[in-house]
Amino acid sequence: MYTFLSGLYKYLTRREAYYIVIIGLDNAGKTTLLERIKSIFLGVLGLPPERIAPTVGLNIGRIDIGGARINFQDLGGQTDLQSIWERYYRECHAIVFVVDSSDPERIEECRDALEKVIMDDTVEGIPVLMLANKQDMPQALELEQIKEIFNQIAERLGARDSRVLPISALEGTGVKDAVDWLFLRVQRNKVNRPPIIISQ
Amino acid sequence: MNVLEIKACKEDTPDFRKQVNEHEDAVIALEATVRSLLKLSKTSVELAEDYSSKQLQMAEEMMAVAHSQRGHDFVVTQAIEAFSRAIQDLERNRSMMEARKSFLKTSDDADLLLYRYMTKRTRDQSIPEASKDVADSRKKMHIEYVDYCIKLNELHAKEKFEFTEHVVTYMYTLSSFYHRGYDVLNNATPSMSVITENIQAVGNEIYYPLRPFGDGSEIRTHATTKSGYLYKKGPQRVMASWNRRYFVIEGELLSYTTRGPILRSDSDSSMIINLRVCTVKTIENGDRPHMFEVISPMRVHYLQAENSEEMKEWVCCLQNAITAAHNSEEVPEVRGFGNNIEKSELLFLNHGSPNLNGNTDQDKQLLLQVRKIPGNEVCADCRSLSPMWASVNHGNVLCIECSGIHRSLGVHVSKVRSLNLDKWETETVGLMLKLGNEKTNKIFEAKILSGAEERWISVNSD
Numbered sequence: 144m145y146t147f148l149s150g151l152y153k154y155l156t157r158r159e160a161y162y163i164v165i166i167g168l169d170n171a172g173k174t175t176l177l178e179r180i181k182s183i184f185l186g187v188l189g190l191p192p193e194r195i196a197p198t199v200g201l202n203i204g205r206i207d208i209g210g211a212r213i214n215f216q217d218l219g220g221q222t223d224l225q226s227i228w229e230r231y232y233r234e235c236h237a238i239v240f241v242v243d244s245s246d247p248e249r250i251e252e253c254r255d256a257l258e259k260v261i262m263d264d265t266v267e268g269i270p271v272l273m274l275a276n277k278q279d280m281p282q283a284l285e286l287e288q289i290k291e292i293f294n295q296i297a298e299r300l301g302a303r304d305s306r307v308l309p310i311s312a313l314e315g316t317g318v319k320d321a322v323d324w325l326f327l328r329v330q331r332n333k334v335n336r337p338p339i340i341i342s343q
Numbered sequence: 344m345n346v347l348e349i350k351a352c353k354e355d356t357p358d359f360r361k362q363v364n365e366h367e368d369a370v371i372a373l374e375a376t377v378r379s380l381l382k383l384s385k386t387s388v389e390l391a392e393d394y395s396s397k398q399l400q401m402a403e404e405m406m407a408v409a410h411s412q413r414g415h416d417f418v419v420t421q422a423i424e425a426f427s428r429a430i431q432d433l434e435r436n437r438s439m440m441e442a443r444k445s446f447l448k449t450s451d452d453a454d455l456l457l458y459r460y461m462t463k464r465t466r467d468q469s470i471p472e473a474s475k476d477v478a479d480s481r482k483k484m485h486i487e488y489v490d491y492c493i494k495l496n497e498l499h500a501k502e503k504f505e506f507t508e509h510v511v512t513y514m515y516t517l518s519s520f521y522h523r524g525y526d527v528l529n530n531a532t533p534s535m536s537v538i539t540e541n542i543q544a545v546g547n548e549i550y551y552p553l554r555p556f557g558d559g560s561e562i563r564t565h566a567t568t569k570s571g572y573l574y575k576k577g578p579q580r581v582m583a584s585w586n587r588r589y590f591v592i593e594g595e596l597l598s599y600t601t602r603g604p605i606l607r608s609d610s611d612s613s614m615i616i617n618l619r620v621c622t623v624k625t626i627e628n629g630d631r632p633h634m635f636e637v638i639s640p641m642r643v644h645y646l647q648a649e650n651s652e653e654m655k656e657w658v659c660c661l662q663n664a665i666t667a668a669h670n671s672e673e674v675p676e677v678r679g680f681g682n683n684i685e686k687s688e689l690l691f692l693n694h695g696s697p698n699l700n701g702n703t704d705q706d707k708q709l710l711l712q713v714r715k716i717p718g719n720e721v722c723a724d725c726r727s728l729s730p731m732w733a734s735v736n737h738g739n740v741l742c743i744e745c746s747g748i749h750r751s752l753g754v755h756v757s758k759v760r761s762l763n764l765d766k767w768e769t770e771t772v773g774l775m776l777k778l779g780n781e782k783t784n785k786i787f788e789a790k791i792l793s794g795a796e797e798r799w800i801s802v803n804s805d
Contacts (some may be wrong), residue, residue, distance in 0.1 A: 172760060196730065196747030197761065215454060221764035246754040272702045 146174075159338035160212040163327045164231045166260065167241035169197060169220035172276040176201055176241060176312035177204045179215040183319055184208065192313055199224065208326055212341065215239075225256060232265040236329040236336050240273045242289060243282040244309075250292055258296050268335045270304035270328035274321055279311040304328045366495045373461065567667050568592050569660040575599065576645035585631070585647065592660055595619050595668035597637065601610070616644065619668040621708075623661040637661065709772040710762055714740065718781030724748070731762050735771055737787070738778025 165173045177226045178189030184206040197219065204215040216235070218228055232238070238260065242253050257273070260266060286309045293307060306324060310317035329338070403641040570591040577584040588599040597616040615638050625644070626634040648654035713719065715734070722730040722742035724800040732746035733739065735758040741749060749757035760767065 169761070169765070170754065184603070193748045193751040194744075195751065196743045197750070199743075199764070209409040219764070221761045222766040223761075234364065245752065249754075277753075 146301075153342040157340050157342045158210060158212055159325075160214060160341045161236040161338050162214045162229070163215065163235055163237045163239060163325055163329070164235045165217040165239045165241060166214055166225075166228050167220055167239075167274075167276075168243065168249060168256060169222075169224075169285065170246075171241040171243040171253075172312045173217045173220060173241050174198050174202055176239075176274070176276065176310070177215055178201055178217060178313050179312045179315050179318050180206060180322060183315060184322070197221065204291065204323075206321070208211060211326070211330075211338070213322075213326065213329075225259075228288075229263055229265070232260075232263055232269075235269065236332065236338065237270045237272065238266065239325070240271060241276050241312075242273060243277055244275045244283040244289060245277040247284055250284070254292055254296065257293070258299070261296060261299050268303060268332070270320060270325070271300065271333055272325055272328075273305070273307040274317075275307060275309045276312055278309045278316065279314045298299055304332065362493070363495070370495070370498060450676075566656075566660050567663045569657065571657075572649075573599075573657070574647035576647075578642070590646075591656075592618070592664050595664060597661070597664075618661065618665045621660050621661075621665060623665065698765055706767055706769060706772055709776065710767060711771070713772065713775045713779075714762065716776065716779035716781075718784070719779050721780070723780040723784055730772075733760055733762055733775060734758060735760050737783055738775055739780045739783040 156306045165177060167173050174190075175192055178192075178195065181187060181204045182189040198217060199219050199221075201219065204217065206213050206215070211260040216231060218224065218231065239259065240257050243249065261271070273289075273293060275284070275286055277283050278286075286307065290307050297305070308317055308321050308324065310321055312318065329336075570589070572587055573590050574585045575588045577586060586601075588598045588601060590597060595618045597618050599614055616637060618637075621637050621639045622640065624636050626636055629645075631647050633648045633651050635646055635648070635654055636660050637646060646657070648657055714729075719730070719740045721728055722745050723734075723737075723739035724745040725742060727742045727744075729738045730742040730745075732741045732743055734741060734746075734749055737757055740762070741759070746759045750759050760771075
C-alpha cells in the first residue's frame with residue numbers, strides 16, 4: 144500500500160528535466176544571456192553586466208516552464224575551455240551557440256568553433272540554436288549576414304533542428320522567443336533524447 | 344510524598360493506612376534500585392581492579408622493555424619509561440579512588456539494611472484478638488505504629504539527602520581522580536612532545552635512505568626515464584601467459600629483458616620498442632588489474648604493473664618519453680621494426696600529444712614574459728595581485744573582475760583575452776611585450792589628477 148501510494152505520489156509529482164548547454168566564444172554574452180533568462184523566467188534580478196567576469200568553469204541556471212524544468216549550463220568560452228564543451232554534449236538535450244554579432248573580426252573563429260561542435264558524434268540529432276547576440280549594438284552585423292556565414296556549415300546539420308535568432312541579452316529582446324523555441328524542440332526531440340524524470 | 348502524621352496513628356483511618364502503604368511501596372522500590380546499583384558498582388569495581396592490575400602489568404612490561412632497550416636506543420627507552428611511569432601513577436591514583444568507592448557503597452548498603460530491618464517489624468501481629476487484652480495490645484500497637492511511622496518518615500527524609508550526599512561524594516571522588524590523572528598526564532606532555540620530535544627525527548633518518556626502494560607514495564610525473572619489473576602478456580592469442588620482465592625506458596627506447604640468463608631465442612627474451620611510434624593507454628576493466636598497453640605499429644604489448652601508482656608512473660613516464668621523442672630534433676631511428684617508416688610517421692601524426700591551447704612553447708614563454716613586465720604584476724585598474732587576463736588592444740594586464748568590466752564595454756573598446764586559457768598570435772604577444780600596465784596607464788590615466796589614490800577603481804564598489 145505504501146509502495147502504491149508513494150509510487151502514485153511520485154507519478155503525480157514527477158517532472159521532466161532538460162539540460163541545455165550554452166556555448167560560444169569568449170565574450171559572446173553567454174553568462175549575460177543566462178542572467179537574462181533567469182531574470183525573465185524567475186523574476187529575480189540578474190547580475191549587472193559590468194559585474195560579469197569571464198566564466199572559468201560553468202554557471203548553472205534552473206527555470207521551470209510549462210510544467211518542465213530546464214537546466215542551463217553556461218560554459219566558459221576561452222580557447223582552452225572549449226575542450227571541455229564536449230563532455231557536456233552527451234547529457235544535454237539542446238545546444239545554444241551564442242555569437243557576438245558586434246565582433247566581425249572573430250566571426251570566422253566562431254564558425255570554426257561551431258563547426259567543431261557540429262562534427263561531434265554525440266551531438267547528432269540534437270537541436271542547435273544559434274543566437275546572434277548584441278543586436279543592440281550599432282555596429283552589430285545583421286541577422287542575414289550571420290545566417291549567410293553559418294549557412295556554409297548548414298548542410299552538415301542535416302535533418303537536425305536548427306535556427307538562427309537575433310537577441311540582445313543585455314536588453315532582453317528575443318530571449319523569451321529563444322527559450323520558447325528551445326522548449327518546443329527539446330520536447331519534440333523527446334524520442335531521441337528522453338528527458339530526465341525528476342520527482343519533486 | 345507527604346510526611347506521615349504521627350498523631351494520625353491513634354485514629355488509624357483507612358486514608359492513613361493508604362498513606363502508609365504508599366510509603367512502604369516507595370521503600371521497596373528504593374531498595375530494589377539501591378540493590379541493583381550496588382551490584383553494578385561491585386562489578387565495575389571488580390572490572391576496574393582487573394583493568395588496573397592489567398595496566399600496571401603493562402607498565403611493568405614496558406619498563407622491562409625499556410631496560411632491555413637501554414644502551415641500544417636512548418629515545419625509545421626514554422619514551423617508554425616516561426609512558427609507563429605515567430601509567431603507574433595513574434593506576435595508583437585509581438586504586439585509591441576504588442577504595443573510596445567501595446566504602447561508599449558498603450555504607451549505603453548498611454544504612455539500607457538497617458532501615459529494612461526496622462521496618463519489617465509489623466504492627467499487624469499485635470492487632471487484638473481477645474477482648475481482655477484489647478487495651479494492652481492497643482497500646483502496644485500504637486507504640487509500634489508510631490515507631491514504624493517515625494522510621495518511615497526518617498527513611499523518607501534520609502533518602503533525600505543521604506543518598507544524594509553519597510552520589511555527590513562519589514562524583515567528587517571521580518572528579519578528583521580524573522583531575523589528578525589529568526595532572527599526571529599533563530606533566531608528561533612536554534616529554535611527550537619531545538619524544539614525538541625525536542621519533543620523527545629518528546624515523547626520517549631511518550626511512551629516508553629507503554625511499555628509492557619503497558618508491559614512496561609520490562608519483563614521478565615528469566620523469567622520462569624509468570626501469571623496473573612489469574608483467575608482460577605473451578604473444579599467444581589464446582591462453583596467453585604472463586611473464587615478468589625487466590623494462591627500461593632509455594631516451595626514446597623501451598627495452599625489456601628477462602632477469603636470468605637468456606635461455607630462449609633472442610627475439611623473445613629481449614626486445615626493443617621505439618617509443619616515437621608508440622602510444623600508451625591504460626586499460627580499464629582489463630582481465631587483470633593495473634593493466635596498460637603500449638601500442639606499436641607491429642603489435643600491442645599488454646603490460647601489468649604491481650599497483651595503480653606504479654601503473655600511473657609508468658604511463659606518465661612513457662608518455663613523457665614519447666613527447667620528448669617527438670620534440671627532439673633527431674631523425675627518427677626505427678629499431679626493431681624493419682622498414683615501417685611510413686607507418687611510423689602516420690602514427691606519429693595521430694598520436695602526437697595534443698597541445699591544448701595551440702600556443703607554441705615559444706609563445707608560452709613570451710606570455711610568461713608579458714606577466715613579468717614592470718607594472719604587470721598587478722591589475723591595471725584595481726591593483727589586485729597576479730592578474731591573468733589582458734586587454735589585447737590596450738596592451739595592459741587585468742584581473743578577472745576588471746576584465747569583466749572591460750568586456751561589458753564592448754569589443755570596440757577593449758578586447759579581453761586570458762593569459763593562460765586563450766590562444767595568442769605571436770604578433771599580439773609582441774605588442775603586449777612592448778606595452779604593459781605602466782606605459783598604458785601613463786597614457787589612459789594622464790588626465791587624472793596625479794597622486795589621487797581614488798583613481799584606482801575598487802572592484803567591490805558598486
